[in-house]
Amino acid sequence: EIVLTQSPGTLALTPGERATLSCRASQPVSFHVAWYQQKPGQTPRLIIDEASSRAPGVPDRFSGSGSGTDFTLTISRLEPEDFAVYYCQQYGRTFGQGTKVEIK
Amino acid sequence: QVQLQESGPGLVKPSETLSLMCSVSADSVTRYGHYWGWVRQPPGKGLEWVGSMSSSGNAYYNPSFESRLTISFDIWKNQFSLKLGSVSAADTAVYFCVRQRMVSGTIDAWGPGTLVTVSS
Numbered sequence: 001e002i003v004l005t006q007s008p009g010t011l012a013l014t015p016g017e018r019a020t021l022s023c024r025a026s027q028p029v030s031f032h033v034a035w036y037q038q039k040p041g042q043t044p045r046l047i048i049d050e051a052s053s054r055a056p057g058v059p060d061r062f063s064g065s066g067s068g069t070d071f072t073l074t075i076s077r078l079e080p081e082d083f084a085v086y087y088c089q090q091y092g093r094t095f096g097q098g099t100k101v102e103i104k
Numbered sequence: 105q106v107q108l109q110e111s112g113p114g115l116v117k118p119s120e121t122l123s124l125m126c127s128v129s130a131d132s133v134t135r136y137g138h139y140w141g142w143v144r145q146p147p148g149k150g151l152e153w154v155g156s157m158s159s160s161g162n163a164y165y166n167p168s169f170e171s172r173l174t175i176s177f178d179i180w181k182n183q184f185s186l187k188l189g190s191v192s193a194a195d196t197a198v199y200f201c202v203r204q205r206m207v208s209g210t211i212d213a214w215g216p217g218t219l220v221t222v223s224s
Binding site (some may be wrong): 001032044046094096 | 143209215217
């Protein structure tokens with residue numbers, strides 16, 4: 001079973017700062033990694049598909065990169081609505097444990 | 105735009121079977137190109153993939169549940185179901201039904217989720 005490890009567990013930043021979230025797979029997963037955003041009490045929302053493709057309607061401050069075992073979600077300038085928990089998922093199966101982006 | 109809606113009991117007793125149904129509108133569970141599956145989230149915790157079924161009826165289960173999990177279609181009602189046997193308090197969670205793209209597995213549609221509590 002492929003394990004996804006996200007780091008850091010929590011990222012405390014201020015609006016306008018850059019956020020860099022990491023997702024590492026225990027085995028290569030090609031580029032089949034998606035990123036989701038979840039706010040309290042809400043259903044997760046697809047942010048990035050296939051490692052680097054932004055989902056429709058997602059602002060261009062969100063970007064994804066990586067392949068193989070190492071993947072990154074970058075939010076170039078945090079907006080107040082971006083503070084949430086972010087999950088990576090490989091090939092529609094295993095999720096990472098999540099990274100909480102909170103206001104510092 | 106596809107819509108998914110979970111239904112089923114909100115309370116299940118330990119050792120019994122948890123049964124949920126997902127109703128799909130504006131798409132067909134048998135249309136090629138997608139998987140239909142379940143994701144759960146225990147209160148205050150992260151997301152966990154439970155299992156999925158392809159439009160052709162092939163099932164893929166999380167190994168953690170495989171021995172007690174069944175996902176199946178009711179094609180006439182355009183629904184799919186989850187049955188999880190021998191439940192315990194650890195199975196208490198919000199259960200989401202989802203649509204996944206076949207090529208990538210990416211979840212592109214979610215039901216609103218339903219909380220199932222396992223308690224006597």
